[in-house]
Amino acid sequence: MIRIVRPRLPTELEASLLALTQEMAGTPVLERGDHTERMWKRPSVRRDVYAPAFKALEAMAAGEDCCMYCGNHLADTVDHFVPKSRCALRTFYWPNLLLACSTCNTRFKGNKHRSDGFVGSLLIDPTSEDPFEHLDLGLASGVYRAVEGSPKGKWTIEVCGLNDGKRPRVRARTWTNLADDMREWARSRAAGDLKNMNRKVYRMRNQPFADVCYAALRKAVSDEAPRIFADEEPDILELLRDEELRASFQV
Numbered sequence: 496m497i498r499i500v501r502p503r504l505p506t507e508l509e510a511s512l513l514a515l516t517q518e519m520a521g522t523p524v525l526e527r528g529d530h531t532e533r534m535w536k537r538p539s540v541r542r543d544v545y546a547p548a549f550k551a552l553e554a555m556a557a558g559e560d561c562c563m564y565c566g567n568h569l570a571d572t573v574d575h576f577v578p579k580s581r582c583a584l585r586t587f588y589w590p591n592l593l594l595a596c597s598t599c600n601t602r603f604k605g606n607k608h609r610s611d612g613f614v615g616s617l618l619i620d621p622t623s624e625d626p627f628e629h630l631d632l633g634l635a636s637g638v639y640r641a642v643e644g645s646p647k648g649k650w651t652i653e654v655c656g657l658n659d660g661k662r663p664r665v666r667a668r669t670w671t672n673l674a675d676d677m678r679e680w681a682r683s684r685a686a687g688d689l690k691n692m693n694r695k696v697y698r699m700r701n702q703p704f705a706d707v708c709y710a711a712l713r714k715a716v717s718d719e720a721p722r723i724f725a726d727e728e729p730d731i732l733e734l735l736r737d738e739e740l741r742a743s744f745q746v
């Protein structure tokens with residue numbers, strides 16, 4: 496899971512979302528459940544709100560079609576972070592909309608929602624908080640673990656099925672590919688081949704499970720880096736700490 500910055504929306508879309516929220520607010524509370532489903536499926540909403548919101552989410556995702564929960568490149572739905580069945584008033588609330596794959600949205604997350612006991616959710620919202628504070632990704636294993644003492648980390652791994660099926664194996668492969676790409680990037684730099692350097696950065700940034708890449712970049716500058724990268728070739732840590740490469744990722 497990658498920290499994502501949520502931009503402001505174009506004024507027209509922002510106004511449309513607000514108008515729909517006001518319409519929902521004017522609906523009697525007991526009727527909101529059915530009404531929200533009808534509104535969400537309304538053809539004009541699909542065309543003028545869903546489609547541009549989907550586009551805005553695609554642009555802010557940390558990779559091409561990357562699911563904001565699991566990081567695969569199969570994101571094809573607009574997800575409501577707080578399910579619309581739980582809070583109809585957040586159906587058209589921009590900060591509540593995320594880009595997700597069907598597996599995370601429907602199969603795993605569905606209507607599951609749990610409060611953190613205060614005012615927030617136990618599920619990590621990568622657009623409003625830093626997942627790195629709750630989740631620790633093993634680079635070689637591709638397995639997520641909750642940071643010690645983080646119920647949010649534990650709940651997010653469970654609800655989004657972050658370690659389910661092939662996901663860890665694909666992340667482990669991504670880590671191997673990343674090492675190869677960084678070395679290729681360094682060779683291209685030595686040869687003055689700017690075009691290939693850019694190509695490699697594009698590939699690293701946009702590959703599925705780019706969370707591996709971002710986790711490696713974060714871990715490389717942590718106090719624990721010597722221990723974490725002890726089993727890797729020494730050039731890997733050097734490359735992850737390379738200022739020019741890091742600047743390409745805006746980290």
Ligand SMILES: [Zn+2]
Pocket residue numbers: 562563564565566567595596597598599600
């Ligand atoms: Zn997903």
